[in-house]
Every structure is written in structure tokens, then in C-alpha cells.
Amino acid sequence: ASDWSLSSVHLASNWSLSSVYLASNWSFSSVYLASNWRLSSVYLASNWSLSSVHLASNWSLSSVYLASNWSLYSVHLTSNWSASSVHLASNWSLSSVRLASNWSLSSVHLASNWSLSSVHLASNWSL
Numbered sequence: 001a002s003d004w005s006l007s008s009v010h011l012a013s014n015w016s017l018s019s020v021y022l023a024s025n026w027s028f029s030s031v032y033l034a035s036n037w038r039l040s041s042v043y044l045a046s047n048w049s050l051s052s053v054h055l056a057s058n059w060s061l062s063s064v065y066l067a068s069n070w071s072l073y074s075v076h077l078t079s080n081w082s083a084s085s086v087h088l089a090s091n092w093s094l095s096s097v098r099l100a101s102n103w104s105l106s107s108v109h110l111a112s113n114w115s116l117s118s119v120h121l122a123s124n125w126s127l
Helices: none
Strands: 004-011 015-022 026-033 037-044 048-055 059-066 070-077 081-088 092-099 103-110 114-121
Touching: none
Parallel strands: 004 026, 015 037, 026 048, 037 059, 048 070, 059 081, 070 092, 081 103, 092 114
Antiparallel strands: none
16 A cells, blocks of 8 residues: 555565555665566556666566656666566656666557666667
8 A cells, every 4th residue: 555665675586476566655775586587567656666676687577557756766687688568657767777688678658757867788688
């Protein structure tokens, strides 16, 4: 529910989750995901924030739905990372993305007032 906070999440290898539904005013500082991590879908309501995400190899995500006023400070993605689709509503911001080799994303749907400060892409990246 609303006004939920968590300082950090550390997930080991071979971790799976079918869906995540986050209500408004939800925040946590960091997420560390080890190899072979899978998530089918993420639904994020308004006023959601995350400081950093560290994703190891062989990470997959089927879809992300982000509501308004969503912010993310940084994303660090290692090799063999994939996401099928991202749907971003208005007033969405991301400060930086660092993507290693063999990263792919099938589609991105961006609404109004979307900003991205920087993207660092290694080899074999596709969108």
C-alpha cells in the first residue's frame, strides 16, 4: 500500500517473480539482482522512487508499466539483459543507464514530460 519504504533488496541466483504491484509513495534505496533472475511484470503507481538497480547476467523482464511522477537515479545492467516492453507515463525521469553487452529491448512507449540524462551502451545493444 501507500507510504511503503525499503532500504535494499539482495536477490540471489535463480530467482523468479510473476508480478509486482506497487502503490503510491513507494520508495527503496537499491536492488541487487544476481544471475538468472526473472520477473514477468511490474506495475508502479504514482510517486514511486528508486535510487539504483544493479542487475547481473541473464536477467529478463517481460513488461514494465510506470505511472506518473516516477523517478529512478541509476541502472547498471550487465550482459544478456532483456526486456520486452516498457510503458512510461507522464513526468518520468531517469538520470543514467549503463548497459553492458548483449542488451535488448523490444519496445518503449513514452508519454509526455519524459526525460533521460545519459545512456552508456556497450556492444550488441538493440532497441
